Every structure is written in C-alpha cells, then in structure tokens.
Amino acid sequence: MGKILKYSFFDLMRSRWSYVYFLFYLALGFVLLFLNNDVAKAVITLMNVIIVLVPLIGTIFGIMYFYNSREFTELLLAQPIRRSSIFLGQYLGVTGSLTLSLVMGLGIPFVLYGLLRSGAIWDFGLLLLTGAFLTAIFSALSFNIALKHENKIKGFGYAVLLWLFMAVIYDGIFLLSLIVFEEYPLDSFSLVATMINPIDLSRILILLKLDISALLGYTGAIFKAFFGTGLGFLLSFSMLCCWTGIPVWLLVRNAKKKDF
Amino acid sequence: MIQIQNLHKQFGANRVLTGLDLDISGGGIFAVLGPNGSGKTTLIKCLLGMVVPNEGIIRIDGKEIKGRWKYRQDINYLPQIANFPGNLTVKELFHMIKDLRQKAGDAGELITLFQLQPFLEKKLGTLSGGTKQKVNLVLAFMFNSPLLVLDEPTTGLDPASVIRLKGLIARERQKGTTILITSHIMQFVEEVADEIIYLLEGRIYFKGGIKALKTKTKQNDFEHAIAAIATSQDHG
DSSP: OHHHHHHHHHHHHHSHHHHHHHHHHHHHHHHHHHHHOSHHHHHHHHHHHHHHHHHHHHHHHHHHHHHHTHHHHHHHHTSSOOHHHHHHHHHHHHHHHHHHHHHHHHHHHHHHTTGGGSTTHHHHHHHHHHHHHHHHHHHHHHHHHHHHOSOHHHHHHHHHHHHHIIIIIHHHHHHHHHHHTTTSOOHHHHHHHHHTOHHHHHHHHHHHHHTOHHHHHHHHHHHHHHHHHHHHHHHHHHHHHHHHHHHHHHHHHHHHHOOO | OEEEEEEEEEETTEEEEEEEEEEEOSSEEEEEEOSTTSSHHHHHHHHHTSSOOSEEEEEETTEEOTTOOGGGGGEEEEOSSOOOOTTSBHHHHHHHHHHHHTSOOOOHHHHHHTTOGGGTTSBGGGSOHHHHHHHHHHHHHSSOOSEEEEESTTTTOOHHHHHHHHHHHHHHHHTTOEEEEEOSOHHHHHHHOSEEEEEETTEEEEEEOHHHHHHHHTOSSHHHHHHHHHHHHHHO
C-alpha cells in the first residue's frame, strides 16, 4: 500500500489542482488576517469557510481523481498487489495531498502573523484537524460514489448532491423540524441530528473549543449543557472517526467485489 | 498450469460466460478466439482476478486464485487497450512497474527493439496509439514469468513491429512459457498458435490444433474454418 500511496501522492503533487487549492488557502489566510487584524477573530471567520468549503473540495477532488486514474487503477489491478492496497493507497494519496495543501496554505500566513505566540494556537490546530477529518470523510464518500457509478456525469452529480445535502439542505430540514415540533422536547432529537451530520458535528466541535456561546446556537447550547465540554469533545471525535472509518471500510469491501 | 471449472459470469442481464471448462497443461501458445462479445476478454480478466466470477473455480499451478493476489507475480499481462496514467513519463512508468512488482526486469533490450528511446522522457498522455502499444508490449515482456497473457497484441502496430513481436513470442515459447493470445487477425494466429481455444456463447466450442479444426469444419483455409464455426452456429 505504501508504494501506491507514494505514486498517487506524487502524481497529485504534480497536478495543477493541488497548487490551486494551496494558493487559494494561502490567499484566504492572508486576506482574513488582513481584514480581522487579529488571529483569534480570523480563526472564527475561517471556521465558517472551512466547514463548507473543505467538504466540497474533498468531494470534487475525490471523484475527479477516481475517474481520472481509472487507467492507472486497471494497470495496477493486473500487478501482484492486493486490491485493498490499491484503493486505500489512492484514497490516502488524495486525502494526504489535500490535507497538506490545507495545512500549508493556512499554516503559513498564520504562523507568519504570530500564531505561535498567540493563545489561538490550539483553536487553530483544532480547526486544521477538523479540516483534515472533513477532507478524509468527503473524499471517502466520493470514492464510494465513483466506485458505484461507471457514468462520470452521474457520479459527479450524486457527489455534489451529497455535499449540498450535508452542507445546506440538512440544516434546513433540521431547522424546519425544530419549528414544526416545537411543542415537544427536542433535546435528544437535536443532539442526534447534529451527531449524524459530519459538517454540523465539526461546527459544534470547533465552537465548543472556541467557547463562544453567542455563536453556539440552540444545538450547541444543548450539546454543551448535556455533555459538558470534555465528554462532548470525546463523543464528537469518536463520531468523526466513525464517519471516516465506515466509508473507508465500505470502499475496501465494495472494491473487492467490483469488476474492471 | 491453468484449470478452469464451470466458470459463470454475467454483467447485469448479459450472460457472458456460461459454465466454461478449460484445462491448459502448460508450455506453448494458445490462441483464444471467438466472435465479438464471446467472452474472451472476460475469461482473461477472470484469470487475472480483475473480474470476479459468479461461479466456478480457477486454479493456476494447482492453487485456487480466489481471494489471492500473489499469483499475479507469475503472470505478465498485455491489456487490450493501452491506457496509462497521462502524467507519467515512459521511463517513470517502467520504473514504477519494476518497483511495484519487486522483480528484476530487463526493459533496455525491449526499448531498443521497439525503438522507444526518443520517447522515454515524454509523458504517456502525449504518445500515439501505436507507441503506447509498444510501451505496453515492453511492460508485458520485460519480466520473466511462466504465464504470458496477450489481449490483442497487434493492435495499432506497424508491420515491422508485428514482425518483432512475433520474434519475441517465439523466444518466450522456447523458454517454455505458456502464452495465451487473443486476436482477430487470423493470419497472425495461424502463424504463431499451437492450439486454438474457440469460445462461443460463453463456453469452449473447440479446443485443439489448427489441423483438427480444419478437418472438423471441412475447410482448407484457417480463416474460413474459423468463420465456418460462427456461421454454422448462426444457422443452427
């Protein structure tokens, strides 16, 4: 698997898109710091961008890479390599290169601005960690979609739809149901509803860490009251791990049955 | 060398292989023939583990291949359509495959034979179809393996390269390699093949020497003999 990872990673590092992604985050970091003039405030603004954008890029990049590397995959399948190694290696290559672009792109401006001397370093670290998780989750999901659909247009459509659902539609349905059922106790419902969407979960996780009650909103407040910060953290992290682990497991399982 | 029992494969509603049995003892050149869509490539891909059969057992050297991958160490495969990752250069591709297979391979002689030196630093995405096929051939012949699978090896090659390819195949045969070839060029098959394996509707319709085939179909010409099988089935 290591070798596949190496070749996928270098192949991606050579592609223009990794640099576009890196430069985008670099520019974003500098602009946010310039506008906010404060590391802690910039972290909050950054969160809102990361929570929506990282999943989108993970999704699109994942699906594009899978379809584009079909020939490479077929070449590898005829070699004495385990199937799971081929797909895991490619997946980790995509996730790794995207995460690297994210960490470098945002890390450089923040470090230059004096992140290491400010108190926001842990908040910032958590932000990057959640970004890495979201990348891993959404590339795994898009790999699964690509594996299921030979038709690129269909696969691409489903992947974008999935992102749209998680990032936008889900929250809408969630809010609507809160309004419709406002007469009932909704604490546990909203807790569960937050847990099963990785984007909402990441948002709560960061907000808990930043400890900004004003931004926590209804769910966040319940979350905090219910779990207390420590347990809430642990639980959201294990949920994020599940969100990464299950799609990766599905990917390996389905890849073994697939005909090429 | 290869034993296949009761192999079934269907893609959706399309039943490609329907209870295929095949026994190849080893050594020599076996041409897998059959009309379009008769399951030649599917059979080969089952052998390589790229297509997962619905039913049936495939054994190579007495060991069942299901769920295993190391046996591919002993197979060299030439895919039908030569598609490679476009970002790599020819040289990097050779290097990568050598690295992945963990086997000493001799590409140098083959590169000279197919006159690929001017293309070594070029990206695979920019190569012409014929040149890609030559790269493909180098990959298939650069390792020493007891089993060689060639799916349409002559596609896109110029006559000079076809002659070189025949030379390579003859050399492998002398080494005692088992070679499976599919091709639609009957003249090529007649020249190189020791035995014909004719697939029809997902089964083996005929297996034997070219002479036996001519006797069976009462034809003097090999190409006509092959065509006769297909047409007699159409009428029947």
